[in-house]
Amino acid sequence: MLVVTTGVALLFLVLPIVAVFLRVPLSDLLSALGSSAALDAIRVTAETIAFAMVLILVFGTPAAYWISSRRGAVRDVVVTLVELPLVLPPAVAGIGLLVAFGRAGLLGGTVDALGIDIAFTKVAVILAVTFVASPFFVRTAVAAFEAVDPTLPAAARTLGAGPGRVFFRVMLPLAKGGLGAGAALAFARGLGEFGATIMFAGSLQGVTQTLSLAIYEQFDVDLNVALAISALLIVVSAVVLLSVKLMTRWHSGSGSLILSAPSSRQRN
Amino acid sequence: MALRVRFTHPLRSFVASAELTVSRGETLALVGPSGAGKTTTLRVVAGLLRPQSGTVTIGETVLLDTQRGHDVPPEQRRVGYLFQEYALFPHLDVFGNVRFGARDRSRVDDLLERFRIGHLARVRVNELSGGERQRVALARALARDPAVLLLDEPLSALDAHTRAGVRGELFGLLHSLALPTLLVTHDFEDAATLADRVGVISDGRILQLGSPMELVSVPVDPFVATLTGAMLLAGCVVGREDGLTEVALDNGFTAWSADSGVGRVHVAVYPWDVSLGPAVQGDSRLNHFTGAITSIAPIGNRVRVQVGPVVAEITGVSADRLELRPGAIATASFKATATRLFPADSGR
Numbered sequence: 001m002l003v004v005t006t007g008v009a010l011l012f013l014v015l016p017i018v019a020v021f022l023r024v025p026l027s028d029l030l031s032a033l034g035s036s037a038a039l040d041a042i043r044v045t046a047e048t049i050a051f052a053m054v055l056i057l058v059f060g061t062p063a064a065y066w067i068s069s070r071r072g073a074v075r076d077v078v079v080t081l082v083e084l085p086l087v088l089p090p091a092v093a094g095i096g097l098l099v100a101f102g103r104a105g106l107l108g109g110t111v112d113a114l115g116i117d118i119a120f121t122k123v124a125v126i127l128a129v130t131f132v133a134s135p136f137f138v139r140t141a142v143a144a145f146e147a148v149d150p151t152l153p154a155a156a157r158t159l160g161a162g163p164g165r166v167f168f169r170v171m172l173p174l175a176k177g178g179l180g181a182g183a184a185l186a187f188a189r190g191l192g193e194f195g196a197t198i199m200f201a202g203s204l205q206g207v208t209q210t211l212s213l214a215i216y217e218q219f220d221v222d223l224n225v226a227l228a229i230s231a232l233l234i235v236v237s238a239v240v241l242l243s244v245k246l247m248t249r250w251h252s253g254s255g256s257l258i259l260s261a262p263s264s265r266q267r268n
Numbered sequence: 269m270a271l272r273v274r275f276t277h278p279l280r281s282f283v284a285s286a287e288l289t290v291s292r293g294e295t296l297a298l299v300g301p302s303g304a305g306k307t308t309t310l311r312v313v314a315g316l317l318r319p320q321s322g323t324v325t326i327g328e329t330v331l332l333d334t335q336r337g338h339d340v341p342p343e344q345r346r347v348g349y350l351f352q353e354y355a356l357f358p359h360l361d362v363f364g365n366v367r368f369g370a371r372d373r374s375r376v377d378d379l380l381e382r383f384r385i386g387h388l389a390r391v392r393v394n395e396l397s398g399g400e401r402q403r404v405a406l407a408r409a410l411a412r413d414p415a416v417l418l419l420d421e422p423l424s425a426l427d428a429h430t431r432a433g434v435r436g437e438l439f440g441l442l443h444s445l446a447l448p449t450l451l452v453t454h455d456f457e458d459a460a461t462l463a464d465r466v467g468v469i470s471d472g473r474i475l476q477l478g479s480p481m482e483l484v485s486v487p488v489d490p491f492v493a494t495l496t497g498a499m500l501l502a503g504c505v506v507g508r509e510d511g512l513t514e515v516a517l518d519n520g521f522t523a524w525s526a527d528s529g530v531g532r533v534h535v536a537v538y539p540w541d542v543s544l545g546p547a548v549q550g551d552s553r554l555n556h557f558t559g560a561i562t563s564i565a566p567i568g569n570r571v572r573v574q575v576g577p578v579v580a581e582i583t584g585v586s587a588d589r590l591e592l593r594p595g596a597i598a599t600a601s602f603k604a605t606a607t608r609l610f611p612a613d614s615g616r
Contacts, residue, residue, distance in 0.1 A: 149355070151351050151352075151353075151355040152355055152357060154314075154316050154342075154351075154355070155349065155351055155355040155357075156357075156368065157315075157316065157341070157342040157343050158314050158315075158316070158342050158343075158345075158347055158348075158349040158409075159343075159368050159369030159408065159411070159412060160343045160344075160369055160412050161343055161368070162341070162343050169368070170357065173359045174357075174358070174359055
């Protein structure tokens with residue numbers, strides 16, 4: 001009975017993924033990936049997500065470290081604020097970004113005075129991706145820092161390390177598995193970002209049209225291109241998921257993956 | 269250069285306070301149950317905890333003076349701290365751990381050689397045995413050339429058969445370093461072997477501070493007495509004759525003590541002051557408890573035998589001679605002068 005229900009559930013989850021690959025021959029998918037719409041979308045996505053990931057890591061890592069070292073009401077409020085985009089409907093995020101950074105928005109005047117137009121540019125894509133994806137990183141990073149035995153940074157300080165050295169030489173290396181997993185999760189969420197981006201950045205091919213947006217648009221134009229991009233995203237997502245699994249295992253394990261077998265030292 | 273600590277700091281259920289001076293070359297041990305505030309003292313000295321009020325000085329150097337708002341951060345204090353469970357960095361090998369605190373490479377090589385861990389330099393710390401981990405942690409704590417040494421339960425992470433050997437090595441090391449050393453342990457025996465002076469601490473307060481001998485011969489209260497190994501027999505003082513106090517014990521026996529007391533008391537006696545053998549009637553200088561042997565536990569070359577309410581610690585040789593076995597009837601005896609009386613409401 002259990003086997004049957006599990007089988008049905010698995011089939012339901014796997015079928016749509018398999019269907020993407022079976023609809024048209026693989027060679028058609030590959031040639032569709034060479035279309036200008038697909039290539040533009042790949043370029044836009046790569047550029048924007050790379051920028052967004054840099055922002056997330058550079059601002060998210062110290063933020064997570066700060067949160068992990070605090071207890072009490074202030075910390076709880078900060079954590080809740082950080083987690084809010086996680087549960088927020090993407091359309092709400094899009095509207096919010098628009099009325100905050102758009103031309104007529106809250107910071108519109110300031111941004112305009114600097115001669116920058118954010119809405120419907122690549123910057124808008126980057127902001128939208130950063131907004132929705134950063135909580136995935138920060139949450140995982142906080143947990144990773146909290147998992148480090150607190151006597152280790154204390155020991156480092158008694159050994160002459162100031163706060164900076166404690167962070168880079170002890171906390172960062174010990175939390176790196178969790179940080180990597182968090183980054184991978186944020187990357188996957190950013191890759192699939194759709195709602196906030198289409199509202200705040202629009203869907204201009206070669207400028208703001210990411211892979212997810214391109215699927216939606218090509219759905220009416222050329223189904224093969226939509227299928228090809230979908231197939232590409234499935235492969236990338238699978239790789240991300242696999243790397244998260246490996247990194248969390250690495251993190252919880254004793255050392256590097258290759259050394260995880262207890263007898264490896266003797267064999268070498 | 270002597271270490272001086274004085275602090276008061278509220279913890280969850282009591283206020284921890286201490287006032288200690290540890291001179292150069294002296295080892296002072298704080299002994300007490302877990303949660304008594306022992307580690308708090310070490311954290312204050314290391315600068316990992318800023319107490320509500322207090323001062324810490326090493327020689328003329330002031331590390332902490334809360335009244336003047338003076339607080340040297342831990343990384344600038346010359347303090348070697350051996351953490352409980354050692355707190356070795358799991359992402360570094362043995363060399364990396366010792367190197368972390370050392371100013372230069374040659375210092376690391378010296379320490380690895382001194383602690384006989386040179387051959388382990390490139391081994392990850394989670395592959396080490398308990399004794400090896402302890403040596404790495406000691407080497408690391410000394411890498412910065414500290415002016416004081418703090419040891420938190422240095423032996424508790426070791427199993428019984430390595431423990432005695434490591435204790436001997438540690439004693440030798442502390443002697444040769446000649447630093448002021450503050451040691452924290454829950455084991456009075458460890459404290460007595462390693463330290464020149466022992467402070468018994470309970471609920472954040474030092475109850476008695478003295479040499480191990482002083483603590484055993486004149487414990488100030490029942491808590492110190494039990495911690496140093498005494499057993500306590502509860503009872504009521506019923507009379508006094510020939511300079512001896514007669515105590516009717518709650519278990520029905522009668523005990524005689526050279527100490528004086530009134531009302532409800534605890535009779536404290538150390539197991540090694542109790543002997544086993546045939547009863548000698550009518551000698552009031554001796555207390556006799558005749559009963560069935562309930563347990564026989566060997567400890568090293570000595571044996572602890574429980575007879576009725578009393579535990580006798582005798583040599584293995586005499587245990588063999590007496591042909592002891594559980595269930596057999598024996599008489600445990602101790603002198604009235606070997607006992608101390610404490611009012612039952614003192615201590616805990």
